[in-house]
Amino acid sequence: MSGAAIALLVCAILVVWGGLVLSIVAVARRPERSDYPAGGLEDDREDGGVSPRDT
Template sequence: MTGEAIALLVVSLVVVWGGLAVSIIALVRRPERADFPHGWQNEGGPEDRPEEAVEHDT
C-alpha cells in the first residue's frame, strides 16, 4: 500500500469510528427526547387517533 492509501484509510476510519463514538456519547447523555408533545412518547402517531387525523384531497 502506498502512503496516500494508508492516509486515506486512517482518515476514513477516524471519520466512521469517530462519528459512532460521538453518537453513542450523545445517546448516553440524553437517551430520551423530552420535547415531544404530550402523549407521543408511548403512544402511536396521529393515525391512531381519528379525532386528530388529517384528510387529504387527493
C-alpha cells in the first residue's frame, strides 16, 4: 500500500471510531430527554390532540 492509501485509511478509521466514541459519550451524558412537548398517548387537550393519519 502506498503512503497516501495508508493515510486515507487512518483518517477514515479515526472518523468512524471517533464518531462512535463521541456518540457514546453524548448518550452517557444525557441518556433521555425530559422536556417533550405536550401530546402523545395520554393527551388531555380539548381539541382531541393530534389526528391520526393513515399513511
